[in-house]
Amino acid sequence: MRILSVELKTERLSLRPLAESDAKDLAAINADPEVMRYIGSGAPRTPEQTEALCAKAAAHWDEHGWGAFAVSERATGDLVGLGILATPSFLPEILPATEVGWRIARGRWGRGYAPEAARAVVGFAFGDLGLDRVVSCVHAENAASVRVAEKLGMALERETVVPGLDVPCRVYELRA
DSSP states (O other): OOOTTOOEEOSSEEEEEOOGGGHHHHHHHHTOHHHHTTSTTSOOOOHHHHHHHHHHHHHHHHHHSOOOEEEEETTTOOEEEEEEEEOOTTOGGGOSOOEEEEEEOGGGTTSSHHHHHHHHHHHIIIIISOOSEEEEEEETTOHHHHHHHHHTTOEEEEEEEETTTTEEEEEEEEEO
16 A cells, blocks of 8 residues: 655655665664664664664555655755654553654754654644544653644643653644
């Protein structure tokens, strides 16, 4: 069911389905300890882990017609991060749910790319997929991502802890 024609454009960014061919560019972002600090266990990812992530994302697009987006600058074509649409299976207490997430290269922080990309992903979720609700699971200490969730108009739904990781998490919610 892969929807190869999916391309979301914002003023400065272009988003398209994440592909296996993105692994090399994404590996540099995923290897940065500061980028990964509040994601999952907080550990940087190896190139092999990033290759596996890209393969899994491509397979998800094939099967479901939605998933993680590669985020590129329109002006340069450079891959600058991810716009994520996923099932937050790591947090069973909020299921069923669809999570919107973001990951931006440290060299591009402070430019407003995260909310810009996330708005495009939310538009796809509500418009193209017809979802009526999305969530974002944000590490409680990640002030920048808390601000992104708030800029999107999301409301704090609950505070919890991610099972198995003991990571404090704030769950934000947005309804269509």
